[in-house]
Amino acid sequence: MIKYTSSMIVSKARGLEPDGIPAAKDGHCAFCGSQIHVGDLYVPFSVTGGFMDDLSLAARGSDMTCGWCVHSISADGLRATGYGVFSLDDGVLPFRKWVDVRAALLSPPEGAFVMTYATANNQHMAWRAPVNYSRNLFYVRVGLRDLKIRRPKLIEAVKVCERMAMASGRGYPVGKTLPNPFGSLSSDLKDINHASLARAIGIQSTEKYAYLKNDATYQSDLAFLMGLTLGETWALRFVLTPDAGNSASE
Numbered sequence: 001m002i003k004y005t006s007s008m009i010v011s012k013a014r015g016l017e018p019d020g021i022p023a024a025k026d027g028h029c030a031f032c033g034s035q036i037h038v039g040d041l042y043v044p045f046s047v048t049g050g051f052m053d054d055l056s057l058a059a060r061g062s063d064m065t066c067g068w069c070v071h072s073i074s075a076d077g078l079r080a081t082g083y084g085v086f087s088l089d090d091g092v093l094p095f096r097k098w099v100d101v102r103a104a105l106l107s108p109p110e111g112a113f114v115m116t117y118a119t120a121n122n123q124h125m126a127w128r129a130p131v132n133y134s135r136n137l138f139y140v141r142v143g144l145r146d147l148k149i150r151r152p153k154l155i156e157a158v159k160v161c162e163r164m165a166m167a168s169g170r171g172y173p174v175g176k177t178l179p180n181p182f183g184s185l186s187s188d189l190k191d192i193n194h195a196s197l198a199r200a201i202g203i204q205s206t207e208k209y210a211y212l213k214n215d216a217t218y219q220s221d222l223a224f225l226m227g228l229t230l231g232e233t234w235a236l237r238f239v240l241t242p243d244a245g246n247s248a249s250e
Helices: 006-013 075-081 098-106 151-167 198-205 210-214 216-226 230-239
Strands: 041-044 064-066 083-087 091-093 113-117 137-142 145-150
Touching (some): 006 083, 098 151, 145 151, 145 230, 151 216, 210 216
Antiparallel strands (some): 041 064, 137 145
C-alpha cells in the first residue's frame, strides 16, 4: 500500500502536484514529516512570527517543507483547506454547511480521504489531519482535535436518541433538530455542556420518572450514549439536524 500523507491527499484532491525546487539533500518535511529524497521538490521551511502550531510539527527543527505541504500553508491554502472532504477518488467535497457535513458523515467516500472542519480562522488543517481508509471507522480534524467516528455507532445513535427522548418526556422539539436527550450539542465543541446527559440521568430521581431506574431499555440506551466518542457526539449535532440547509441554523 502506498503511504499517503494528508497533505498529499488534500493536494491531489484539489488537482495539485508537488511544487518547489529539487532538493539537494535528504530530509523530512517539518510539517507532515514525510521523507524528502534528493531531487524531490521542496521549499525551505519558513513561518511567520504569528505561527502558533510548532508543537504539531511532525519534524521540528527540519529546514525543509515538502512539495505537497507548500500548497496548504499559504493564506489561500489555509482558506481552501479549512473545511472539506478531500478524496483521491472524488476530489473535494463540501464540508461546511450542516447539510453537507451530515451527508459526508453518513456516507464518506471510498478509498483514502481526509476530513477537515476548522473552528477558527486561518487554522492549519491539511498537513496534520488523519488519513482515512475506512468508511466505517474514520477521523475528522475538528479545530485542534482529531475526532474518532464509528459510522455504525453514529447511525444507531439516532434511533437511541429518539427513544430516550421520548421515554424522558422530551418529545419532538420545536425546530429542525430530531429528538435527543442531550443538554446541548456543539458544532465547534466550545460549549462546556456539549453532550451532557445530566438531565437524562437526573430525572430518574424524580417521582414521575423513577421507574426508568428499572427500565432495561432506558438503561441500555443511556450506557450506549455514554459510550460514544467525542467525535460521534460532535457528528450528532449535524446528523440530528437533517433540515439544517433550509434555515439559518448553520
